[in-house]
Amino acid sequence: MDIIMPQLGETVAEGEILLWHKAEGDVVKKGDALFEISTDKVAMEVPAMENGVLTKIIANVGEVIPVGEPVALLAAEGDELVFEGKETALASSGGLSRAVQAEAEMLKPMLSDEVNVRLIASKHRLQGGNGLFSPAVKYLAAKYKVDLSVIAGRGYDGRITKRDMQAHIQQISTRLNQDAFRDQEALALEDDVLAQLSPSVRRLVTEHGVNINHLDGTGRYGRITESDVLSYLDGDAALASRATQASQTSPVSSLPILIKGKAVAFTLMRKQIARQMASSVQNAVHVAQGMEVSFDAVEDVRQANKMAFKKRYGCSLTPLAFVARAVVKALQAFPHLNGQVGADKLVLSVPIHLGIAVDLSHQGLVVPVIKHADTMNVLGLARQIAELATKARENRLTPDDMSGATYTLSNNGGSGTAFTTPIINHPEIAILSIDSIVRKPVVVNVNGRETLGIGSVGMLVQSFDHRAVDGAYSGAFLQQVKSMIESHDWQGEL
Template identity: 30%
Template sequence: MSTLEIKLPRMGESISEATIINWLVNEGDEVTQDQVILEVATDKVDSEVPAPASGKITKLMVQANEVVQVGQVMATMEASENQSASVTKPAEEKASSKVDSKKEKVTLPKVKTSAAQKSTSKSYTLNENQNTFFSPLVVSIAKEHHISFEELARIPATGNEGRLRKSDIFKYIEEGRPAQFAQSIPEPSGFQVPDLKLDKGKGRIVEMDRMRQMIADHMVYSKHTSPHVTAYVEADLTEMVNWRNANKNAFQEKYGQRLTFTPLFVEAVAKAVKDFPMINVSVDGKNIIVKDQINIGMATALPSGNLIVPVVKNADQKDLPTIAAEVNSLAEKARNNKLKHDETSGSSFTISNVGTFGSIMGTPIINQPEVAILATGIIKKRAEVMEYEDGDKIEIRQMMYLSLSFDHRVVDGFLGGSFLRRVADYFEDFDMNRTY
């Protein structure tokens, strides 16, 4: 028999760590190749980790609720003799793994904290024995917020063995970065978050589930990162509504897919994004990354009430039946908690249909690292004054408000307003004679 290391596999382009949910095996258990032995969770979805070979689990090296890095050893096992050759990695792959593992963490010199620094705030205590191994995700967040390595070392860490987690940084930023200006002087300097002792009331305490905590972190991070501006327009969807009502049954018979409004929205938004490529960007320090793919995320409610954003990749290159099939498939997987990491990553622009909940309009928070998000309100019949050559007439029209929240660092009012108006124009100028 040979000893194998079971490592956390790569689970998506932007995934660098995961939380252990539950081991499905114990030390000494016999397992078969591809048998699910572990459940893990990232900031997007939950996943299962299979056994790399048949054999016996010899040691579990991490426990439930611990955070592990991609490539970190989680357990060891003794592989069966007939499995040994097939699971041995080529030398090139081993070398690659070694290189990757070195990139997983950054080692920093320990920072000495003086007594004066410890008294920076009455409600904030600086830690002296920080673990100075920082993950690439932590370093990336620190870079975006211009947090130095010395300041990172002063942030209280709640991760395993004193490791700094992204939630620790978000909490620290939310508190006003109280250690930002800590120096070896008697009096503290810089803004300090006051301890207001707010009365939060009494009642039944409901602990946030893991996903709700991650959503909260993501929303706070987005508001701290991007100066949000929201613009609004009103669109007349009468032609689109009438076309859908006239064709939805035939569409389902022909393609076996329900024709909701979401595929029509995705199609129109992808066309508008193509017209205004500077909406399809992300910010990296002082650089703007113009994406070469138009991947439309669609905010979707889970059975728990939490939201997740599955993604229609290359939406500008797909016809309506294909988009409808993907939208229906992603929505069904979301309802059944079956989404994979690749299906919830890589979005470059997001649509949030707040009209689903009966809302007239919304002011959505940008889905980082994107720079804009569109909210579509409820489609509502209303009497409107229509202008014709022979005079004005009052007609019943299908109206909807659209709102666009954008990152004012890189999207100014002209670009944001022009893009939003273009989306509305595509909604309004719907071809009633189109085929599918």
């Protein structure tokens, strides 16, 4: 059976292989960690879904593989392995037999060089099950009742390709003199096959009315790629048009690099962050507003409770939790900042799902989401922030942890920044940066007279999409946040 690159979120299109926990020939139990991957959203381990033996690793460490593409082959229970012509059946139930485990362990040192290991496809897979064939091959085999065991595959690693199938069907049509078989349109793939193409390829062939039987797939195992479609459309002109579109959303400069030095390749996460940020700048009309806020009320309560809070709950009581609470309350009063924005409309969310930007030791940035933050007080928000930050830094975030944000907070204060203008996490409407809180001279009112004193002061900066709201609306929201931070009964929240 194929082990494929999993779908980790609706917008994730590919993943990078970071590490293999198993080697070719290893016995694998259901739930064992097989490999680790990194996407623009999350880094995580992928477990085995079945008991079996890992017969082949297709994708090496460092390779970026599209979602749904195979990364390895697993001989699962009920399949067969051939070791130097000797068939060894895996137990069909109750886990791997001791004999199979012992033989796999014995043969493991020889697998890379001396032993020819190949997966024998079972009958149901040749008939179009979830086996080693592409959707196009399985569709054509079912439609024209083709016995795949008689076809010699000319694709990668002996795979049967769509072209092999078409050639075989043409031979049948010539022999049987059936016009329907000779008609190339009879080989057109129907909607269920088209739906299994990648979203970008499906969009291109649909928009331009391309018959995918006219395309030569150059991707892994003969899969049709974006480049294949673009090359077919208008040759160099289409590719140039696509390159122009890409340059509008890509942060990579087209100017040549004129200096010498060490080249540091972008990681997949860095590339995805770059694309997301460039897309946000390109699509959202960014405006930033900052407001200086007194944190005296927050700091009085925080300093008085932080030791007991840490001892009781095992996490820190940070200013971020207080700001998060104030933001949630303000969003309830200013709902046009809570949601997502399209080309000509807002989609406003009643629940508040708060994204919290987390730095991964300067290697990248992820934004886990506190779902239904409007149902939590400072205590609940502080614990949620700590839990998500820990999961992020330990690569334990799930796709659900990363999706659905309606507003985002970016906490830059730990670095000592005084003023940061954040980039909106598009398609959200706004994002708030919390910069450092410092002790500084402030004007205070004592018995009706102004005098100088020392206070805890920080800057809050909101970037918002001017298509969605205006500066007055954003400013009123910030004023609401400021008012709550400065005057709320924070002790009652703990």
